[in-house]
Amino acid sequence: MTTNLSVVQKKNKRKKLKPIRIKEVASNEFTLPDGSRIDTEHELLSFLLPENVKAFYRELSLSVEALCGSRYEHSEHRLYRWGKQAGSIVLGNQRVAVERPRVRDAETGKEVRIPFYEKMQNPDSYDRAAFQSALKKCSQRDYKNGVPELAASFGMSKSSVSRSWVRTTGKKLEEFMSRDFSSVDLVAVLLDGKRFQDVGCLIAMGIDSSGKKHILGAYQCNTEHSESCKSLLEDLERRGLPARDLLFVVDGGSGLNKALRDKYDVHRETRRAVVVRCHVHKWENVKASLKPEEQHEAKSLYWAVRDARDLTQAMACSEQLKAYLKRVNGSALTSYIEAEQELLNLHRLKLSGSLKKFFSSTNPIESLNSLLEEDMRRVKRWQDSTHFRRWIATMALKNEKRMRKVRGCLGMLALKVQIQNLCKPEKLDESTV
Structure with missing residues (x-):
């Protein structure tokens, strides 16, 4: 007996696009996906390459006429034409003489100054084009092959594109740091x-009470x-990180542990x-001391501590x-005991299954690190600290937009309350007062 089977393919959901509204067309106001306004007049002249130079001179002539009046016409204008001079504008993602x-x-x-000429001379559009091309893995040497060349164009050399990249990433670094x-309700770091x-x-990622992820900073240390x-923690506090009632998930570096212990008193009742x-x-540290035949049993017992249903079972x-x-x-054993209480703190927070899995490791940052490494792998040598920091800030801001909310984010407010309960200051004994 034969049967006809049909395969139903799952349709991928298309990303909903923001429609262009009638009032935007009427007012000539259009925006990019990030919310920034598009200068339609400039963009039109920049990308209609066959006629853009002619259009530029036509609009420039109208701009001069608005200032001085028509040529050879007697008028009462204070302004008058005074010859010509060589200059440059940005068209089609390149500079044109x-x-x-x-x-x-x-x-x-x-x-x-002629307003229209100054607008077309603005280097920001050139910098933005070079910046976007670099983010798309277009090398600075090959940038000129990626744009249509115009007669008398210049500014597309490797050095010019490199200077443009330095300017743009410098602004990104300043923005990032x-x-x-202070207006973000941060719960965990x-x-x-x-x-x-x-x-x-050292990369710091914050989670707010709604479950949204924020890259707080990337510090060369x-x-x-x-x-x-400790300087990193103080800088985060200056920029709005709360001074108490926080959850920190850390990789276990000795210097970081000491900085947290000194600043937040994390191992005492007054934490x-x-x-x-x-x-x-921590499992990798424990595993490194064990023989291969000992690792299976130790692994089962170790992860049973994390997967326990409550603190009593975990202990x-x-x-x-x-x-x-x-x-x-x-x-x-010594390696495990050193971190035992901080491992058990996961159960003291009384988390849901999803949040317990999320906050049991620094894997969310590891995922970010893999994206940063992919974006920065083409750099073979860091010239100095600023060079590195410009790149890390630019790529962090780029990848932050891709991050999703924490799974189980509805439990973040309950987590915040439990952290506050664990961080309550020690009550004074009235008999000693």
Whole structure:
């Protein structure tokens, strides 16, 4: 017996596009997906390449006529034409040499700027084009092959594009490191170190009460040095990070641990923050001390601590793990005990299953790191610290837009309340007052 089977393919959901509204057309106001306004007059002249130079001179002539009146016409205008001069504008993502008219004021004798010419001379459009091409993996040497060349064009050399990239990424660095988070209701901060070639970097990712992720900063420092890590925390606090009632998920660097201990008093009853150690990093440390035949049993017991349903069960699993490690390897036991309480803090927070999995490691930053590494792999050598910081800031801002909310984000407000309960200041004993 034969049967006819049909395969139903799942349709991919198309991203909903923002429609162009009638009132926008009437007012000649259009916006890019990021919300920035499009200068339609400039964009039209820049991309209609066959006629754009003619259109530029036509509009320039009208602009001069508006200032001085018609040519050879007697008028009462204070402004008058004063010859021509070589200049340049930006058309079609490249600079073009042009001849521009000059205008003077009859009373002051000073030259007057022509608004239309200044708008077309604005280098921001050129910088933006070079910047977008670089983000699309177009090399600076090959940029000129990616745009249609015009007669008398210049400014597309490797050096010109490189200078444009430096200007644009410099602005991105300033924007990235000066963002104010005081208006963001931050609940948790994930901190993880990463090396890009020979440069160490500590990346901070914040999670707010709605579950949205924010890249708080990327700092060129080593997680083994407590002073640099403490400076990082102080900079975040200056930019709006709350001074208490926070959850920190860390990779376990000794310097970072000391900085958190000194600043937030995390291991005492008067603690101002809760620290959870990354379970993945700690397992790798424990595993490194074990023989291959010992790792299977230890792995089962170790992850049973994280997957326990509550703190009581987690502590029981932890005791079993310590008993096993004590029997097979004392170094592995010492490594585990060093982070035991910070691993158990995951259960003290009383998280849902989704949030428990999310906050049990710094994997969300590892995902970001892989994107940053892919974007920055073409740089073979960092010239200096500023060079590295410009790149890391630019790529962090680019990839931040791709990040989704935390799965289980509806439980973030409950997490915030539980953190506040764990960070309550120690009550004074009235008998000692």
